[in-house]
Amino acid sequence: MSENAETVTAAMLVIGDEILSGRTQDTNFAYIAKFLGALGIDLCEGRIVPDVENEIVAAVNALRGRYTYVFTSGGIGPTHDDITADSIAKAFGVGISHHPEAMAMLDARYKPGEFNEMRQRMARIPHTASLIRNSVSTAPGFQIGNVFVMAGVPMVFQAMLEDVAPRLKRGAQVVSATISARVAEGRIAAALARIQTAHRTVAIGSYPFYREDGFGVQLVVRGRDPEAVETVARALEAAVRAEGAEPQRL
Amino acid sequence: MSENAETVTAAMLVIGDEILSGRTQDTNFAYIAKFLGALGIDLCEGRIVPDVENEIVAAVNALRGRYTYVFTSGGIGPTHDDITADSIAKAFGVGISHHPEAMAMLDARYKPGEFNEMRQRMARIPHTASLIRNSVSTAPGFQIGNVFVMAGVPMVFQAMLEDVAPRLKRGAQVVSATISARVAEGRIAAALARIQTAHRTVAIGSYPFYREDGFGVQLVVRGRDPEAVETVARALEAAVRAEGAEPQRL
Numbered sequence: 001m002s003e004n005a006e007t008v009t010a011a012m013l014v015i016g017d018e019i020l021s022g023r024t025q026d027t028n029f030a031y032i033a034k035f036l037g038a039l040g041i042d043l044c045e046g047r048i049v050p051d052v053e054n055e056i057v058a059a060v061n062a063l064r065g066r067y068t069y070v071f072t073s074g075g076i077g078p079t080h081d082d083i084t085a086d087s088i089a090k091a092f093g094v095g096i097s098h099h100p101e102a103m104a105m106l107d108a109r110y111k112p113g114e115f116n117e118m119r120q121r122m123a124r125i126p127h128t129a130s131l132i133r134n135s136v137s138t139a140p141g142f143q144i145g146n147v148f149v150m151a152g153v154p155m156v157f158q159a160m161l162e163d164v165a166p167r168l169k170r171g172a173q174v175v176s177a178t179i180s181a182r183v184a185e186g187r188i189a190a191a192l193a194r195i196q197t198a199h200r201t202v203a204i205g206s207y208p209f210y211r212e213d214g215f216g217v218q219l220v221v222r223g224r225d226p227e228a229v230e231t232v233a234r235a236l237e238a239a240v241r242a243e244g245a246e247p248q249r250l
Numbered sequence: 251m252s253e254n255a256e257t258v259t260a261a262m263l264v265i266g267d268e269i270l271s272g273r274t275q276d277t278n279f280a281y282i283a284k285f286l287g288a289l290g291i292d293l294c295e296g297r298i299v300p301d302v303e304n305e306i307v308a309a310v311n312a313l314r315g316r317y318t319y320v321f322t323s324g325g326i327g328p329t330h331d332d333i334t335a336d337s338i339a340k341a342f343g344v345g346i347s348h349h350p351e352a353m354a355m356l357d358a359r360y361k362p363g364e365f366n367e368m369r370q371r372m373a374r375i376p377h378t379a380s381l382i383r384n385s386v387s388t389a390p391g392f393q394i395g396n397v398f399v400m401a402g403v404p405m406v407f408q409a410m411l412e413d414v415a416p417r418l419k420r421g422a423q424v425v426s427a428t429i430s431a432r433v434a435e436g437r438i439a440a441a442l443a444r445i446q447t448a449h450r451t452v453a454i455g456s457y458p459f460y461r462e463d464g465f466g467v468q469l470v471v472r473g474r475d476p477e478a479v480e481t482v483a484r485a486l487e488a489a490v491r492a493e494g495a496e497p498q499r500l
Contacts, residue, residue, distance in 0.1 A: 022283030033272030048296030079456040080443040118439030189368030193330035
C-alpha cells in the first residue's frame with residue numbers, strides 16, 4: 001500500500017430491458033466488482049436502466065460527476081434497440097458519427113458486401129471518444145471522459161475490461177479476511193459491534209447462511225491496512241470461540 | 251387484459267457492501283423482475299448502494315416519488331452493519347422503535363434469555379410501517395408508504411414477497427414470445443427495425459449469443475396485447491426465414 005494512493009471510485013450502469021424483465025441474470029456487475037477490487041478501485045454504486053434514451057442520459061450524468069469512473073454495459077450492438085452510443089453522445093453534448101478506425105476494423109471482419117448499414121451502426125462513436133477494443137467480437141466499445149461504454153455480452157464485456165485496465169488509476173488495494181462460523185449471527189452481534197467500534201479503519205460485514213447441513217455466519221473484514229485486517233480477524237475468531245464454536249478461515 | 255388497467259411501476263433497491271465488493275452475486279433483482287412481471291408490474295429501474303445511511307436515504311427518496319412501488323433487499327438483520335430500518339425511517343422523517351408485534355414474534359422464536367439486545371434490533375420498525383412476515387426466518391420486513399423493505403438472503407426475500415403480493419395493485423400482464431435463430435444479428439437488424447417501426451405497441455429486443463456450437467440471436471417480443479405480440483413474432487420468423495435460417499420458438 002503506497003502512502004500517496006488516493007481513493008479511486010467507480011459506478012456501474014447496467015443498460016438493458018432484458019435485465020429489468022428478468023429474462024437475463026446480470027453477471028457483469030459482480031465481475032467488474034471483483035475486477036475493480038483487484039485494482040484498488042472502490043465500486044460505490046450500481047444502477048440498472050432500460051433501453052430508453054432519457055434514462056440512460058440521466059443516469060450517466062448523475063454518476064459521472066460523482067465518481068472517478070463510470071462503466072456501462074449493454075446497448076452497443078447493430079439493432080434498433082441499441083441506443084447506448086447515441087444516448088452517451090447526448091449526455092456529453094457531443095456529436096456522433098461513424099468512426100474511421102472502427103469502420104476499418106469492422107469492414108475487415110465481414111465478407112465483401114456484408115458490412116451493411118445496420119452493422120455500421122456499431123461504428124457510431126461519440127466525438128472525442130477513444131475506442132475500447134476486444135478480441136472476441138471486434139465491435140468496439142469506447143471511452144469518453146471518465147465513462148467507459150462496453151458490451152452486455154459477458155465475454156465481450158470481460159475482454160473489453162482487459163483493454164480498459166491500463167487506462168485506470170489504481171487505488172490502494174483492499175484486503176479482506178473471511179471467517180466462517182457455525183454460530184447464530186445474533187449471538188455474536190454484540191461482540192462484532194464492539195470490535196467494529198474499536199477498529200474504524202476496517203469494515204466488518206456479517207452474512208448469515210442457511211444450508212441443509214445447518215446455519216451459521218460468514219464474517220468479512222475489509223480494509224486497506226493488512227495488519228489492521230489481520231488484527232480484527234483474530235478478534236473475530238476469539239469472539240466466535242467465546243460462543244463455543246470453532247472459526248474457520250476461508 | 252382488462253381495459254381499465256393502469257400502468258403499475260416499480261424500482262428495486264439492492265442494499266449491501268457485499269454486492270458492491272463482488273463477494274455476493276445478487277439474484278434478488280432477477281427474481282423480483284420475474285415476480286413483478288407475473289403481476290403485470292413494470293420494473294423500471296434498479297439501484298445498488300452500500301450500507302451507508304446517506305446513500306440509502308437518497309436512493310429511497312429518489313425512487314419512491316417516481317414509481318408506484320419501491321422494493322429493497324438487505325440490511326435488516328441483527329448486526330451493526332444492518333442499518334436499513336433506521337435509514338428508511340430517516341428517509342420518511344418518522345421515528346423508529348421496537349414494534350410490539352415484531353418483539354412478540356421474535357421472542358417466541360428464541361429460547362428464554364436468548365432474545366438479546368442485538369436480536370431485538372430486528373424488531374426496530376419505523377413508525378406507521380406495517381410488518382412483512384416470512385415463514386423462513388421469523389424476523390419481519392416492513393412496508394412504509396409505497397416502500398417494501400425486505401431481507402437480503404434470497405430464500406427470506408422470496409418468502410417475504412409472498413406476503414407482499416396481495417398488497418400490490420396489478421397491471422395488465424405483459425406477454426412475450428421468444429424466437430431463437432442461427433443467424434447473425436447484423437443480417438436481420440434492418441428487418442427488425444422495420445418491424446419495430448410498424449408495431450409501436452410491442453418492444454422487440456435482440457440478444458446475440460455465442461456458444462461452442464455456433465452463434466445466433468434470440469429475438470424477444472414483449473407487449474400487453476397478445477395478438478400484437480403474435481403478429482410481430484410471425485413477422486420476425488418470416489424475417490429469419492428470408493435470411494435462409496429456420497426460426498425456433500422458445
